[in-house]
Amino acid sequence: MFRIQHLQWMGIAAAAIGCLLLGGAAVLSNFNDYQRHSHGAYELERFSALLEAVNAISAERGPANSAMAATDAEAAARHAELATKRAETDAAIYNMEAVFKDTIAGQECDAAHARLQSELANGRRKVDFAASSPFAERDPRAIGRGMLAMFAAADAATKLRDLVSGHIIAETPGLAGELMLANSASTLRDQEGRLGSFVVMALVAPPERDPMYLQRMQAAEGIIRSLWSTSVSLADNLLPDPEITGLVAAVQRDFFDGALLLALDAAENHAEDNSLSPAVLTAEYVPGMRSSELLRTAVIRHAVAAMDRNADNALKALVSAALLTAAILAVLVIVAVVFRRTLFSPLMRLHDDVLALASGDHKAPAPLNGTAREVGNIFNGLDILRQNLAEKRVLEEEQRRLNRRLRRLAETDTLTGQLNRRALLSRVDAMFRRADRIGESLAVVLFDIDHFKVVNDTHGHAVGDEVLSGVARLIDGALRTGDTLARIGGEEFVLILRRADDITAHNLLERLRILLSETAVQGKLGLKVTASFGAAMRPAGSAQDWDEMFSLADQRLYMAKGAGRNCIVTEGFSPQTRQRA
Numbered sequence: 001m002f003r004i005q006h007l008q009w010m011g012i013a014a015a016a017i018g019c020l021l022l023g024g025a026a027v028l029s030n031f032n033d034y035q036r037h038s039h040g041a042y043e044l045e046r047f048s049a050l051l052e053a054v055n056a057i058s059a060e061r062g063p064a065n066s067a068m069a070a071t072d073a074e075a076a077a078r079h080a081e082l083a084t085k086r087a088e089t090d091a092a093i094y095n096m097e098a099v100f101k102d103t104i105a106g107q108e109c110d111a112a113h114a115r116l117q118s119e120l121a122n123g124r125r126k127v128d129f130a131a132s133s134p135f136a137e138r139d140p141r142a143i144g145r146g147m148l149a150m151f152a153a154a155d156a157a158t159k160l161r162d163l164v165s166g167h168i169i170a171e172t173p174g175l176a177g178e179l180m181l182a183n184s185a186s187t188l189r190d191q192e193g194r195l196g197s198f199v200v201m202a203l204v205a206p207p208e209r210d211p212m213y214l215q216r217m218q219a220a221e222g223i224i225r226s227l228w229s230t231s232v233s234l235a236d237n238l239l240p241d242p243e244i245t246g247l248v249a250a251v252q253r254d255f256f257d258g259a260l261l262l263a264l265d266a267a268e269n270h271a272e273d274n275s276l277s278p279a280v281l282t283a284e285y286v287p288g289m290r291s292s293e294l295l296r297t298a299v300i301r302h303a304v305a306a307m308d309r310n311a312d313n314a315l316k317a318l319v320s321a322a323l324l325t326a327a328i329l330a331v332l333v334i335v336a337v338v339f340r341r342t343l344f345s346p347l348m349r350l351h352d353d354v355l356a357l358a359s360g361d362h363k364a365p366a367p368l369n370g371t372a373r374e375v376g377n378i379f380n381g382l383d384i385l386r387q388n389l390a391e392k393r394v395l396e397e398e399q400r401r402l403n404r405r406l407r408r409l410a411e412t413d414t415l416t417g418q419l420n421r422r423a424l425l426s427r428v429d430a431m432f433r434r435a436d437r438i439g440e441s442l443a444v445v446l447f448d449i450d451h452f453k454v455v456n457d458t459h460g461h462a463v464g465d466e467v468l469s470g471v472a473r474l475i476d477g478a479l480r481t482g483d484t485l486a487r488i489g490g491e492e493f494v495l496i497l498r499r500a501d502d503i504t505a506h507n508l509l510e511r512l513r514i515l516l517s518e519t520a521v522q523g524k525l526g527l528k529v530t531a532s533f534g535a536a537m538r539p540a541g542s543a544q545d546w547d548e549m550f551s552l553a554d555q556r557l558y559m560a561k562g563a564g565r566n567c568i569v570t571e572g573f574s575p576q577t578r579q580r581a
Contacts (some may be wrong), residue, residue, distance in 0.1 A: 016328075018355055018358060019328045020329060030318035030388075033311075033314035040175050043168050043172050044179075044300060044304045044576055047164070050099070050160075051094070051182060051300060054095035054158060054186060055186060056092040057192045059083050060150065061197060062193065068127060068130045069282075103195065109164065114155040119152045119155070126149040130141060130145070131146075140209075141206075141209075142159055144374075149552075154190055161186070165179045167181055174402070178238070178300075179536070181239075185232050187223075188227045190433050192260075192292055195224065197398050203278045211519070215515075215519055219474060222561070228256070233248055235248055239302045239303060244299070251292050254291040262284055283484060292371065292480040324385070331378055336432045369539070411426070418486055419487070420486065423486040424509025435498070436542075441498060441540055442500060444549040444552075446557040447492075447531055447557065448557070448559075449467070449471060449529050451529060465527065502537055505535055506535075511531075513533060513566065530566035532566065533557065534568070534570075535570040536552035536570075537570070559572055
């Protein structure tokens with residue numbers, strides 16, 4: 001009898017310990033979730049202050065453009081509007097500096113902050129200079145310089161935003177998706193404003209400068225469409241909410257189906273006599289960007305709200321788990337003292353279920369009949385714990401999916417945003433097999449920037465990085481759908497052109513070569529560069545693999561350099577040229 005009672009007490013004690021361990025694990029897990037979500041909401045609220053400053057600098061361009069294009073009769077009102085907007089921008093910057101003071105510091109962030117202040121001051125000086133002269137004597141080139149200087153200020157703000165968001169993601173990886181979406185929405189709105197500004201600049205500039213502004217407009221359009229298709233249009237997937245869904249549809253309707261078509265039509269039908277008034281274009285274009293502004297703001301607001309809801313749910317689960325654990329232990333004590341004989345078998349079953357749950361078995365056990373109400377409550381509690389652990393496993397799976405997404409980001413060249421060498425090499429075999437399967441010829445093209453070392457030596461590596469990014473954006477925006485661009489190192493890039501015979505490939509490369517030689521790829525200094533191209537054609541069904549195609553294109557690239565650079569070589573073979581495949 002004593003042994004039976006002893007075994008009973010041992011069983012009850014084991015069940016109590018198991019429940020305590022499981023309850024403690026659930027409490028700790030929910031506490032960690034609560035801290036993570038609370039901290040995430042705090043970081044998002046801080047980041048919203050930075051985003052407001054970035055957006056305010058971008059939005060200042062509108063009143064600045066109006067002031068520079070105002071007639072003498074409109075000047076006083078436009079200057080007053082600009083002064084008001086500048087005060088709002090300064091207030092937003094001051095708030096951002098106060099929020100992030102002594103929190104994210106470092107040489108890189110300090111330099112980005114200093115550059116932002118310098119570029120904004122420079123942009124305002126150039127805007128004031130252009131707007132201060134009488135309307136009849138106003139130089140369109142001064143207006144253009146003012147607009148470009150404000151673009152540089154917006155770029156500096158974007159750089160600071162990206163640096164700070166990188167610090168936040170490193171500290172709170174769970175916010176990566178929300179911050180990336182917020183940055184994309186902010187950049188989308190900025191590029192929409194730039195596109196409109198470039199059209200306005202084309203309308204007020206001398207005819208000979210139209211192509212430069214229209215090319216920049218096309219580049220901005222490419223960035224807008226890329227951001228929209230790859231991230232912003234999918235905002236309702238990350239933040240499922242009727243308001244977000246409605247705003248995504250509104251951006252498509254108001255900007256892509258409205259304002260963008262208006263700007264493109266104005267650019268296409270632009271006449272030398274500037275018959276279309278910049279003021280009329282601005283008045284009709286600006287309202288089309290309103291939905292993008294609302295979406296940009298709503299993304300952060302809903303992300304913060306989602307984090308707050310998750311934190312509240314985690315806190316409730318924490319309290320529930322703690323109370324449930326205490327209740328289970330109390331019930332076990334009562335059962336041990338009062339109902340030892342009648343409840344021994346159910347408690348042994350409870351002990352087994354607890355151990356199974358602790359070992360990771362989340363399957364619901366077979367129902368147990370004929371138990372007292374108190375024991376039934378314990379089993380109900382275990383079901384709740386089992387559900388909590390199952391939900392925790394779902395959250396862990398979401399974290400793993402995010403990690404996979406971050407790994408995909410590792411395949412992207414961080415400077416240019418294009419594929420890197422590793423990502424390209426992982427895709428080429430599939431590209432070749434697909435081309436063979438559908439009977440499609442390919443062109444493998446290597447090109448690099450001529451005399452790029454001179455750019456670095458003359459202007460510094462920061463400018464060199466901007467040149468590389470500008471070249472990548474320009475080339476990527478001019479490619480056809482299905483063509484692939486990758487940066488494989490230094491100033492060297494690879495193109496894989498689909499549906500490309502000898503003539504098609506040469507014509508496309510010639511267009512890219514001319515476009516690159518005539519377009520400034522670095523905004524502040526207006527730097528232009530040239531490139532040398534070496535191309536190798538691969539007919540459908542060819543036995544040539546990637547190494548052979550790369551080697552042949554590489555040889556022709558060096559033949560192009562030997563021929564004086566800034567040219568294209570699509571045929572020929574020189575065994576003396578180096579092979580690097």
